[in-house]
Amino acid sequence: MNEFPYLDGGGDHLDLILATSEIGIWELDAATGTASRNLRHDQIFGHDTLLDEWSADIFxxxxxxxxxxxxxxxxxKSLNDGQPWSFETRIRRADxxxxxxxxxxxxxxxxxxxxxxxxxxVIDITETKQNEDRLKLLSKELNHRVANTFTIMNSMIRHAAKNTTTVEDFAETLMERLGALSRANRVLVAEEAERSSLHDILDMELEAFAGWRTRISITGDTLVWFSGEASEALAMIFHELLTNAVKHGALSVPTGHVAVTIDTGPSRQVLIKWAETGGPPIAPARRTGIGSTILQNALRDEGSVNLDYDTSGLxxxxxxxxxxQREIPDAVVPPSTALPDGQPVDPDGSFAGWxxxxxEDDPIxxxxxxxxxxxxxxxxxxPFTTVATALQALRDAPDVALLDVNLGQETTDAVATQLSDLSIPFLILSGQMDSSDLGEAFQGASIIGKPFGEQDLVKRVMAMM
Structure with missing residues (x-):
């Protein structure tokens, strides 16, 4: 007997339940050792039709x-002692x-x-097991990353303390590098958390330097995927290069330019060249600081960084x-490497009269x-910490608003909608960098991720106005 007799005729409802729930059912005769099953049971084991026979040994x-x-x-034990039978196991199907x-x-x-x-x-739980494995991997990766981040922070504090002369310089240096770590983390907590693309790394870091994007050209294939460790290291490398170019190098003067080229080496390495031109002359005597140390040691033994202080530029x-490197995920569409236009904004400008x-619900x-x-x-x-008080304050029509998305148990959708209706520009403050994950009221609004640097925040608001 291969089919259950009660599945015919009057068992329509049971048929429907079994079909939609993807459950295979079985009945094993203790005397003969043969088993009856429904079709779904044998399908789980890789058969399109019911087999002629089934037994415990076959299973x-x-x-x-x-x-x-x-x-x-x-x-x-179940047959001899009458104990219930329950387990999870791996099988290799007929195919x-x-x-x-x-x-x-x-x-x-x-x-x-x-x-x-x-x-x-019997139920196929492969997808559930894969999700469990992924959660375990993400949890392990998160613990590793948090521990590394705190260690990196300790190193940054020690080095910054040695190489800065004022409290202000110390704070600025530390906040800039913490911002770079934060941007790297936002890339790495995407769906493919164990890997991220060079395009995403570049795009995320360049976002913090939006005013200089028009003077940075990128050529070559940026659709190369790296491990979490490499992604974090590359984010820090690009941050140091960009910071140095803006403060001292090619991007510190109107005529300067940076060219980034990506190529492939003989042993399938990824070769990235950062070349500055049109900047101020490079001083012959240079003090080695934490920036140079980060550049030369970020990739550890899995790569190298070589600096050439050429007369034409770094x-x-x-x-x-x-x-x-990591494999490219399925269904990835190569993104455009075009960078949006932008002009440098004076981060020390006045907001008098605004x-x-x-x-923001966090008081600090x-x-x-x-x-x-x-x-x-x-x-x-x-600062307003509730939606009600924020809506009431809109009666006085501010010039610009800075809006956290989540205020405790409520979201600021209603405030965003009202701001849009009043044509008041607003900047979203959020731990999320993808506005498509936010509510409809926030779509199209400018967003800055937490944590943010003081100058980044000021520049973004000035650019909006």
Missing amino acids: LGYVFEEDRERVGTLLT GVDRWISAKGMPKFSDSGDVTKLIGH ICDVTVNHSF RVMVV IGMDIAEIFGSRGATVVG
């Missing part, structure tokens, strides 16, 4: 060898595909108390070994933002 033949003894013992299944069964007894049969079900050659509204962040704009002459409205 165990599909179970991975290292799990076979455990599963067989459970079956024996050679490896899957995970969950099986449960319970004994049925005769009037004398003997086991007459086992009944139960040249930096970055080599990333093939071992740091009314800047702040909506709110006070920090209020101080940043208040010290530049703005009239700060807020």
